[in-house]
Amino acid sequence: MVYVIFKARNEFRNSRKNLLIFFFRLLSIIAFILTWSYFIFLCLLHFKTNNNSLQNLSKQQQQQQPCRIQSPQSINIDYNDIYWQRFQSSNGTFFFYNAFYDDRTLNGELSTIRILSMIDRISPIKIYCRIWFSNSSNSIITLADYHYIWSQQWGNYEDKILQPFLINCPFPRQKHLQPYFVSLFEKNCTEITNNLQIINNRPLNKNKQSFAVCVKGLEFLHDDLSIRLIEWIELLNILGVKKIFFYEFDIHPNMSKVLQYYQNETKLVHVQKLSLPGSQPNFPLERKKYLQQKIIHRRQNEIIPYNDCYYKNIYLYDYIVLLDIDEIIIPLQHLNWLDMIYDLEKYFANINQSYDALSARHIYFLDDLDENNNTIQSNLSIVPSYLHMLTHIYRSSNYTKTGSYVKSFFHTERILAVHNHYPLICFSKCQTREMNVTLAHLQHYRKDCVYLLQKSCQNDHRLNRIRDTNIWRFKNSLIQRTSLLSRKLNFLL
Structure with missing residues (x-):
């Protein structure tokens, strides 16, 4: 009996011991699993964090790298x-x-x-x-x-x-x-x-020529001024102009014929077609009406061809002159522009004065100032009636006021932007020197005064007139050249 009880106690003790061992081993396994699980979690978290950092770094590097730029096609x-x-x-x-x-x-x-x-x-x-x-x-x-x-x-x-x-x-x-x-x-x-x-136009021999003339967009859709255009071009050439650059909207076929001849046969002329930008009209009739009625818009648009011509020629010519085909600068003491400008350059150098432009005063040669425009007798030579400038030898006795409606010789080394009449922007403050009216002036051939001078035109420019035949110094050569080409192009019989 005692043995049985003792044996039962020993078995109970062994069972409790085994149970404790079992729970200890179970806890050890659980602790092991939790430890490794936590370790694996930390590893996964670290990997994910690093991966995101790498991705972010890659994005940052891509953003910091300059984009690939190619010249537009x-x-x-x-x-x-x-x-x-x-x-x-x-x-x-x-x-x-x-x-x-x-x-x-x-x-x-x-x-x-x-x-x-x-x-x-x-x-x-x-x-x-x-x-x-x-x-x-x-x-x-x-x-x-x-x-x-x-x-x-x-x-x-x-x-x-x-x-x-x-x-x-x-x-x-x-x-x-x-x-x-x-x-x-x-x-x-x-x-x-x-x-x-x-x-970047450069001369082949690195030497500049003397003068080029620039003409804003021609708009003569129905007016045939072909012979007047020939007379004007030939006189400029006689005065020493090496090239005339025309900008063209639309012109009469005969005028186009003249320009094409000079461009192709003599190289004296270059023609550049022109359009208005943006929503401005470019159909010929609408554009003509627009430019006639929108005067300030027209003048703003004219700034572009003026400066385009200037910059195309800053390395090719010493001076650029902006002219319309109804006006010309006539030297009064010299036979050409080159001798006149040479004397002026020496004069300003001697008095230690610089200049960006030399301007010529404006004077009207109005159509109705002449007594007889059919023929004019001079030194036994007859001036043909179709030569407009040579047959209009009466002018107003009054010049327009100083600085108004002048035209200028623009120095190509000193100016940044030009206007129709004078320089707008220079490398330093613009200096325009006005030529004395005994040396040269701008002869403007018109039917009437410009709009802004309409009220004063009669008293200031019509009542008092002067006979001025300075242009006749060039008449023999001018008559011969103009008549010859006019016949060659079938404008004269």
């Missing part, structure tokens, strides 16, 4: 009215006409790309220039600045009206690289839809 350019390129910014629309390379001495250590443009804002937003080089795939970016080539007091000084601007892109001079194209943009890594070839 011609099929992606936003063209407007044939001769313009359009750029739509976040605040205003830009219309680009031409771009030019300017490394003239007065630029200093920098070269500049200058872009002629019309913008429908008075104060355009900040934009950038990307300049591409001809013998390199590389490009550089520079901040653009603006020259407003108009004046607030002339009118149309408001947004949403196209304003003429000269956009400037300065950059360090590149000895071995020539700028080839320029694109303008507002934000980097955006699609570029403009790409202007940079014009």
Whole structure:
């Protein structure tokens, strides 16, 4: 009995011991599992964190890397009215006409790309220039600045009206690289839809010629002024003009025939077609009406061809003159412009005065001032009636006031922007020297005074007249040249 009880106690003790061992082992297994589970969790968490960091770092590196920029293809350019390129910014629309390379001495250590443009804002937003080089795939970016080539007091000084601007892109001079194209943009890594070839006309022999004349957009749709045009071109050539650059909207077929002859046969003339940018009309009749009625808009548009012609020739000619085909600067003491300007250059050098332009005073040769426009006898030579300038030898005795309606010889080394009458912007303050009326003047052949002088025209310019035959010094050569070509082109029998 005692043995049985003792045996039962021992078995109970062993069972409790085994149960404790079992629970201990179970807890050990659970602790092991939890420990490894926690370790695995930490590893997974660390891996995920590092992976996210790597992904974020990769994204940051991709964002920090410069975007791949390629020169825009011609099929992606936003063209407007044939001769313009359009750029739509976040605040205003830009219309680009031409771009030019300017490394003239007065630029200093920098070269500049200058872009002629019309913008429908008075104060355009900040934009950038990307300049591409001809013998390199590389490009550089520079901040653009603006020259407003108009004046607030002339009118149309408001947004949403196209304003003429000269956009400037300065950059360090590149000895071995020539700028080839320029694109303008507002934000980097955006699609570029403009790409202007940079014009850099240079003489082959590195020597400039003396004078070139520029003519704004011709608009003579129905008026046949072909013989008058020949007379005008030939007189300019006699005076020493080496090239005449015409901008053309639409002209009479006979006038076009004249210009094509000079362009193809003599190389004296170059003709450039022209259009109005933006929503302005370009159908001939609508455009003619628009330009007649919107006088200030017309004058703002004229700024573009004036400066386009100037910048195309800054390395080719010493002086640029802007003329209409009904006016001409006549030297009164010399037989050509070259001798006259040479004497003026010596004079200003001797008195230590510089100048950016030399201007000629304006005088009217109105149609009805002459007594007889059929034939004029002089030194036994008859001046044919079809020669307008040679047969109009009576002028007003009064010049228009100083600075009004003048025309100028623009120095190609010193001016940044030109106006019809005088320089607008120069490298320093513009200095225009007026030529004495005993030396030269601007002869303006018109039916009547300009609109702004209509009220004073009768008293100031019609009542008192003077016979002025200075132009007859050139008549023999002018008659021969004009008559010969007029017959050659079948304008005369």
